[in-house]
Amino acid sequence: MTNSDESCAAPGEAPLAGLRVVEVSSFVAAPLGGLTLAHLGAEVIRVDPVGGGPDYTRWPVTASGASLYWTGLNKNKRSVTVDLRSAEGQQAVRDLVVSSGPDGGILLTNASYPWLDYDLLRQHRADVIALRITGTHDGGTAVDYTVNAGIGFPLTTGPENLAGPVNHVLPAWDVACGLYAATGILAAERHRRRTGQGRSITMALSDVALAVTGHLGFLSEPEVTGHFRPRIGNHLYGSLARDFRTASGDSILIVILTSRHFADLGRVTGLAETFSEVERAVGGDFSTDAGRYAHREVIAALLAPWFAAHGTAEAEKALAQSSVLWQRYRTFAEVAADPATAANPLMHRIDQPGVGLVTVPGMPLAQPGLPPVTPAPSLGEDTRDLLREINVSRSEQCAPREDS
C-alpha cells in the first residue's frame, strides 16, 4: 500500500510523524504503549468513558485529587470522552479508529468490548490494525500484581530468612507489556505498508511475564538442571554483588562482574592481600564470577567492616577511583530533589493542568526531531474537534463523488 503522506515527510520530523493511534485504555500497559508512540511523534488519541476510566483518580494524587499517575501516563495525547454504553458512542469510537487516513486505522486497547472487536472494525476498514491486551491467553483476568505472584519472583525476592512473598513496587509486567505493545504496533504498521494488510494482535499480560521470565533462563533452569534459584537476599545470582552499610547509615550497592572490578575493589578497600589469603584458605577461585559467588558470604563479611568504618562520602570517593560498579541507594524523594535529575535532558518542566508546574520525563530514545513534551490533556478536551472531524469525513464518504 502506498502512503499519501510519504511525499510530505520531512527528514527533520519526529520519527513517527503522521502515525495516528486510537487508545481505548486504562491503567498502565496500554497507556504506556500509547505514551511511547506519542513521545516518538505519533498522534495518540486516548478514549475514555464520560467522567474518566477506572484509573482516572488512581494514586498518587495531589491534594486536590488530580492523579499524578494518570497525567504521567497520558502526556502528549489527545483526549476524547464518549458514552461507551450508547450505540452512538460506540460508533463514534469505531469511526475514530477507522477513519483517519492511511497512517491511521490503528487501535491499541486493553478493553474487551465486543463492539470494538477486530472483525467488526475490519468491516469498516480492511487494513485496520488492532492490538488488544488481555489478562491471560485463555481469557482469564489478571493484573500486574497477580501475574507477578504467579510467575515466581515474589518468593525469590527479599531477605533469605523471610518466609512469605515480597511483592514488587514497580509494575514491571505492565511496563514490559506496554513497550511490547509499542513494538507490536510498529511491526504491524511496517507489514501493512509493505503488504496492504492489517492484522489483529492479542497479547496477554501473563504471557509477557512468561516470555521474559523464560528468555532470562528462570524457567529452563529448574526444567533442565533440577535446581532453581534460591532466595539469596540482595546478592546477585552467579556474581558478587550486595549492599553494604556505611558509617553514615547509607547503603551502597557493589556489583563485581569482572576480575578487573574485583582487583579494583581489593585495591580501594586495601583488602587485596586479605582476599588472596582467604581465597587460598577456603580453596576458592576469586578470579571467576562463579568462584566469587560461591564464596560471596565470606567476601561480603570481609568488606562489611570497611564500609562500616567509612562515611558515605569517603566510600564513594574511593569507589569512584575504581572500575567497580556501585551506587548509593536513594529514595524517590531524593531522586526528585536531585538537581541532576532536572538537569538531565530527558526531563522537561511542564505546566500540567490540575497539577501545576512539574518536572516530567520525555523519551529515553534520544535522537533529533523528538516532539516537545506536552501535558496530559484535560479529560475530553479534544472530543468536539475529533468527533467533528469524523463527521466531516463521514459526510464526505456519503456524498457521492460524482455529485461534486
Place this chain on the structure above:
Amino acid sequence: MTNSDESCAAPGEAPLAGLRVVEVSSFVAAPLGGLTLAHLGAEVIRVDPVGGGPDYTRWPVTASGASLYWTGLNKNKRSVTVDLRSAEGQQAVRDLVVSSGPDGGILLTNASYPWLDYDLLRQHRADVIALRITGTHDGGTAVDYTVNAGIGFPLTTGPENLAGPVNHVLPAWDVACGLYAATGILAAERHRRRTGQGRSITMALSDVALAVTGHLGFLSEPEVTGHFRPRIGNHLYGSLARDFRTASGDSILIVILTSRHFADLGRVTGLAETFSEVERAVGGDFSTDAGRYAHREVIAALLAPWFAAHGTAEAEKALAQSSVLWQRYRTFAEVAADPATAANPLMHRIDQPGVGLVTVPGMPLAQPGLPPVTPAPSLGEDTRDLLREINVSRSEQCAPREDS
C-alpha cells in the same frame, strides 16, 4: 526511499520479514531488543568476540556449563564471531552493518567501540540507523542493579519493619530498555522509509528507569505533594491488596480495585456484614479505593483468619466464584513444571545445542505469520556464510558497473 523488497512482500509473511539488524551486544537489554525483533521475523545477527562476550557463560548454567541465560536471549538469531581487536575484524563488523540492502543498515549495540561509531558507519552508508545503549546519559557506567539502587525502588520494597534495601531479582530496567530499543529501531526504520534518512539514537539505561519511574508518578509525588510512598510491605499503594497465608501454608494475593471486587470478597468469605460494621465503627468509607487503602490493616486483619482457616484448594474455589483478582504465589520450579505452561501456545519445545530439549517462550504479541521459534545458534555458527556474503557484496561494489 523506496524499498526494493516491497513488491516481494507477501501478506502471510512475518511482520518484520526482510528487516536485517546487526546486534553487537552482551547481557540483557540489547540482546532482548534483538530477540524481540527476531521473534517478529527480522533477521538478527549477533556479533561477538571470538570465544564469546562477557555474558556467554552467565548463570543460570547447565551442568556442562552452557548458559541458559545466553541461549534464552539469543534464540532465532544468527551468530558471527570476529576478532574485535583487529582492524580486519572491525571492518568486517562495519561491512556487515552497512552492506545488507535497503532493509538492512541497522545496528543495535550496548558496546561503546569508537570503531563502531555512527559517524564512521555513516561514511559508508548515509542512511544507517544506529541505536546505542549506554549506562548513564552523560557517559557514566551503570547496570540494571545499580540503576535500580539509584532510582528508589529498593528502599520502598519489602517488609515495613526492614531497615535496608531490597534488590529486585527481575532486571526490570534491562527488560524495559531492550523493549524500548526494539520500538526505537522500528520507529527509525519507518522514518527512513518515509524520508530516506537514517539516524543515531542513544539510550541510557538510567534514563529508561528515570522515564518509567517518572511516568508512573513516583517522582512527581514527592515533588508536587511533598509526600512520598512509604514502605508498605505487600500492600498496594492506594488500593486494597495483600498476601494471605492459607491453612495449607501457601500464600495467596488478593487485589481489590472496584466496589464489585470488595462486595464479592465480603460474600465469598462471609465477612460482608463484618466489613459494614467495622466500616461504621472506624468511620471509614470502604466503597472507594482510598477508603479501603486507609483502613487496609483492619480489613486485612479481618481477612487473615478466614484464609488461615481454609486450605488453599478451598480458598481458591471460593475466590474463583467471585470477581476478586487473586493468585496463589508460585515458585519458578512450579511454573516450569505446570502442564499449563507447556500447553500455552506461547511456549515451544526446542532442541537447544549444548542444552538439549527445553521448553522456551516465543513472542507474546500473538498474531498470524510469526516465524517458528528456533534455538540460539552455536557461537560463531554463521561467521563464514555472512562474511562471505559481505565479501561478495564488497567485490560487486568494487567492480565498476560500466565494465560488466
